[in-house]
Amino acid sequence: MSTTTGHGHGHTHDGINWAERLGHLQAIDALDRDTHADVAQRLAAGLPEGATVVDIGSGAGGMSSAFGRALAAAGGGTVVLVDAVPALLDAATAHVRAEAPAVEVVSVLADAADPALPELVPAGDLVWASGVVHHLPDQQRGVNTLARMVRPGGRLALREGGLATQCLPWDVGIGTPGLQGRLLAARESWFERMRADMPDVVRLPGGWGRALAAAGLGDVTSLGFLVDHPAPASAPARESVVNWLTFMADMAGEWLSEEDRATVARLIDPHDSAFVGNSDDVFVLSASTVHHGTRPVPPA
Numbered sequence: 001m002s003t004t005t006g007h008g009h010g011h012t013h014d015g016i017n018w019a020e021r022l023g024h025l026q027a028i029d030a031l032d033r034d035t036h037a038d039v040a041q042r043l044a045a046g047l048p049e050g051a052t053v054v055d056i057g058s059g060a061g062g063m064s065s066a067f068g069r070a071l072a073a074a075g076g077g078t079v080v081l082v083d084a085v086p087a088l089l090d091a092a093t094a095h096v097r098a099e100a101p102a103v104e105v106v107s108v109l110a111d112a113a114d115p116a117l118p119e120l121v122p123a124g125d126l127v128w129a130s131g132v133v134h135h136l137p138d139q140q141r142g143v144n145t146l147a148r149m150v151r152p153g154g155r156l157a158l159r160e161g162g163l164a165t166q167c168l169p170w171d172v173g174i175g176t177p178g179l180q181g182r183l184l185a186a187r188e189s190w191f192e193r194m195r196a197d198m199p200d201v202v203r204l205p206g207g208w209g210r211a212l213a214a215a216g217l218g219d220v221t222s223l224g225f226l227v228d229h230p231a232p233a234s235a236p237a238r239e240s241v242v243n244w245l246t247f248m249a250d251m252a253g254e255w256l257s258e259e260d261r262a263t264v265a266r267l268i269d270p271h272d273s274a275f276v277g278n279s280d281d282v283f284v285l286s287a288s289t290v291h292h293g294t295r296p297v298p299p300a
Contacts, residue, residue, distance in 0.1 A: 019087040022060060024243040026091070029062025031236045031284070035227055039290065040066035042223065043157055044074070047125050054080040054124035054149060056112050057132035061092030067128070068100025078104040080122055084111045112136060118148045125151055130159035138202040140211055147215035150295040156217060157292035160208045162224065165286040167241045174274050175263030183248050183264075186255035208291040217293030229284040241282045242268055242275075 018025075029036070044053070044067060051074075053067040058081040071077035079096055083089040086109060093107045110120050112129070113136045127150050136142040143158070150156050164184050171177040195201055204211060212220045229237040249256075249264045256264070266274045276282050 018059075018085045021247070022087055022091055024247065025060035025062075025088070027236065027239055027243060029060050029065075029095075031229065031240050032062065032227055033066075035225060036062050036066035037069065039063070039225055040070045043067075043126060043128070043155070043290070043292070044070040047071075047074070047077075049075055050077050051125040052078040052080060052122055052151075054082065054121060054127045055092075056082045056117075056127065056129040056146060058083050058092040059088055059130075061095035063128065063130060064092050064096045065099035067126075068096045068103045068105075072100045072102040076102055076104075078106060078122070080106045080108060080124065082108045082110055082112070082117075082121055084109070112146075113138075113142060115141070115145055117145050121149060123149055123151045123154075125154040127154070127156045128159075129157075133158055133208075134160055137198045137200050139204040140202065140214060143208075143211045144215045147212070147217055147293075147295060150217075152295055152297040155292050155294050156212065156215075157290050158208055158212070159288055159290050161291075162288040163286055165244060165284065167244060167282055167284050168276070169281055172263070172267065172274070172276075174266060175259055179260060179263060182256065182260055183245075183252070186252035187248060189255040190252040208289075209293075212291055212293040215293075216296070218296050220291070220293035222289050222291045224287055224289050227284060227286045227288070231283040232280040233282050233284065237284050238277050238279065238282055240284055242277045245276065 040063065051071060053071065055064045055067065058064045061081065064079055064081050068079045071079065081089060081092050081096065083092065089107050089109055093105055096105050106122060108121050110117060112132050127146055129146060133139050133142045147156050166180060168180040172179060209220050209222060233241070245264055245268050249261070249268065253261055266272045267276045269275055270277060
């Protein structure tokens with residue numbers, strides 16, 4: 001069963017056209033399927049029978065599907081997908097229905113920054129937001145809103161932070177060595193400006209655990225997980241590297257030198273001898289952190 005509700009805005013706050021990146025997001029989901037399954041199983045452990053999992057910013061639906069499979073293995077439940085981009089929401093809904101037909105699917109077209117979100121979205125035994133809150137103008141307000149969507153005794157889990165993706169050897173054979181580090185520095189510059197340019201932006205003075213505690217959640221802790229696709233990389237991993245470099249060039253290219261921009265252009269050109277899609281020494285390595293806390297149960 002699938003239903004669609006809510007009031008969509010069709011935009012995000014970071015200036016990125018996520019609908020154009022749907023294919024890239026789907027490729028990442030396919031590559032990280034096993035990792036998604038492990039995280040979903042760990043977070044779904046102990047959920048009540050027939051639980052509801054809410055995925056805020058569900059993207060292409062990789063984690064939503066992993067939660068759906070975990071719920072189905074435990075006897076069923078409901079997966080609620082929330083996204084502000086219609087194309088992503090449609091794709092994620094189709095993905096969950098195909099992967100976990102035994103669970104109910106509810107899709108909600110809505111903006112994660114909307115303070116009315118708890119009125120638009122069913123309450124969850126687990127509310128999950130992956131890489132979403134750091135794109136909101138007021139991150140603490142966003143965490144507070146998500147905490148209100150959790151049923152008493154349920155958990156809010158945020159995937160935020162960790163170690164940035166590494167995928168290139170120090171010397172790729174062209175340009176100046178050390179390109180990977182300069183790409184990550186350029187991304188940091190882009191992120192700083194992205195947040196500075198947001199209307200009504202509010203800084204989050206501290207870490208995500210502190211933000212969860214400030215939202216009234218208890219038992220705040222975190223878990224980490226590794227994405228590791230070593231060299232020689234598979235064809236999907238090499239494709240992921242091409243997609244990552246393309247995204248970095250589009251997003252943060254202005255902070256790169258002319259030489260580095262030319263190097264990246266060669267690395268992502270399938271007709272160039274330096275094309276990383278044909279390289280046997282690229283890899284995908286990153287680590288993510290999931291911060292989570294429990295909404296207290298009111299005293300009887």
